[in-house]
Amino acid sequence: MGGAVLALIASAVLSACSDNGANFLNPQSNASNAESNLFWFILIVAAFIFVAVTSVLLYSVIRFRARAGSPEPRQTAGNTPLEIIWTAVPSVILFIILAVTISTMFYVANPPGNTTDMTVNAIGNQWWWEFQYPDSKVVTADEMVIPVGARVHVNLMSNNVIHSFWVPELVGKTDVIPGHNNSLWIQARTIGIYRGECTEFCGAQHAHMDFQVDVRSQADYNTWLAGQQVAPTPPAAGTQEAAGYKVFTTAGCLGCHAVNCPTSVSQCPTVIGNIHIGPNLTHFGGRQLIAGGVLSNTPANLTNWILHAQDVKFGADMPSFDGTSPGYSALTPQQVDDLVAYLESLQ
Ligand code: CUA
Numbered sequence: 001m002g003g004a005v006l007a008l009i010a011s012a013v014l015s016a017c018s019d020n021g022a023n024f025l026n027p028q029s030n031a032s033n034a035e036s037n038l039f040w041f042i043l044i045v046a047a048f049i050f051v052a053v054t055s056v057l058l059y060s061v062i063r064f065r066a067r068a069g070s071p072e073p074r075q076t077a078g079n080t081p082l083e084i085i086w087t088a089v090p091s092v093i094l095f096i097i098l099a100v101t102i103s104t105m106f107y108v109a110n111p112p113g114n115t116t117d118m119t120v121n122a123i124g125n126q127w128w129w130e131f132q133y134p135d136s137k138v139v140t141a142d143e144m145v146i147p148v149g150a151r152v153h154v155n156l157m158s159n160n161v162i163h164s165f166w167v168p169e170l171v172g173k174t175d176v177i178p179g180h181n182n183s184l185w186i187q188a189r190t191i192g193i194y195r196g197e198c199t200e201f202c203g204a205q206h207a208h209m210d211f212q213v214d215v216r217s218q219a220d221y222n223t224w225l226a227g228q229q230v231a232p233t234p235p236a237a238g239t240q241e242a243a244g245y246k247v248f249t250t251a252g253c254l255g256c257h258a259v260n261c262p263t264s265v266s267q268c269p270t271v272i273g274n275i276h277i278g279p280n281l282t283h284f285g286g287r288q289l290i291a292g293g294v295l296s297n298t299p300a301n302l303t304n305w306i307l308h309a310q311d312v313k314f315g316a317d318m319p320s321f322d323g324t325s326p327g328y329s330a331l332t333p334q335q336v337d338d339l340v341a342y343l344e345s346l347q
Helices: 002-017 030-063 080-109 218-228 240-250 299-312 333-344
Strands: 118-125 128-133 138-141 143-147 152-158 163-167 171-176 182-186 192-198 210-216
Touching (some): 030 080, 118 143, 118 163, 128 143, 138 143, 138 218, 143 218, 152 163, 152 171, 171 182, 210 218, 299 333
Parallel strands (some): 118 152
Antiparallel strands (some): 128 138, 152 182, 163 171, 163 192, 192 210
């Protein structure tokens, strides 16, 4: 047990040091706060018992150690009061821990009042996350934007393998299972960006299936949502972006990606409820992360991703456009530059 306590303390200290703030002991939502309180409660009870038992043990070992000529110790077998005490006291302690655990589980299972303010579908793909806002007909990838304080109902869906959704500071792990839609709720307390990750082995790039939850003020969230609901302006004729759009529509990108949902149904017939091969790129330029959350959205990273996706993330559905992926011809440096300019212009 001493080893277990030490391991717990070590993991708490180590996770407190990790960057990016993915620390379950730094709770920033109502549910994760309840979970963190339960952790500390059990740790303190266990630590108290550990210290008490070890102290008595050490005292007895030293005080009553065998000495030359010492008599046979007094035997206590069959002492009824003692046996009642050492059965009853641990039972009471365990029942208290059980009661606190069950009440935490009930709290975490359902939001206050059993009602939520909005719904987001989080869809696990190999290996990136899509986020759909069914009430607003908005689809994005790699980052989920929510307003602070809102009770957000998150539907977890997959059509491939089992993933697991985890945002240490906001919500505990829940499996994302094909054919069995789980759900969870998040009520964030603090504005900020929180790292999430897939935490169930789901294939070669399981370790590169990150995302972030961007908690904004209600006003900032409304601004973001309104922007997402408007299709980006088509690039003006003769610009580099227009050349990039031409590359986009001729190089095979449209086989997996859409760029003007939700206003043009023709290119994006089923925005919500369906699972898409590649991320919807309608407002790609406004995103902070690309490639399933593993690269920041800069022109240099995007260029590298388009040219060498299979080197960045071997096994992903995205082919390399450097000529090494069968069926996809290499893009010229000029074509890649134009394509990057076009995609980054999709604000
Ligand atoms: Cu998805 Cu691991």
